[in-house]
Amino acid sequence: MSLGPPETWPGADGAPLSCREKLKVLTENHRELAQVMRDAFEDAVLMGVDEAAMRHILTELVQALPSPKRKA
Template identity: 85%
Template structure:
């Protein structure tokens, strides 16, 4: 698994996004999120949390994010 951003970002229609500004924001958001997740994961594991359990906690957190498109 890589912490690098994806090579392409699929749009809602399935076509890759091409707007440079959007790609720049997405890459920056990816870098920031990866750093925060890495730090939280490392802290938890170093404090004795099971690695597999912490990965599940983080995955569940992402899965529970509400869609900004929902009313």
């Protein structure tokens, strides 16, 4: 199963983004990230990593992403 990009991308104010160029970049980023994650997940499982554990590891990666709005 392949999950495509969302139909709308919510802005910080809750309203959907409408700039075509932003939408194009976000959709492209989504597709690229989805492919990299599929590849990493498949490699890990085929090398013997438990599927549930790998899903947890990938989820933790996302949760640990620092906000680009916060200063280091």
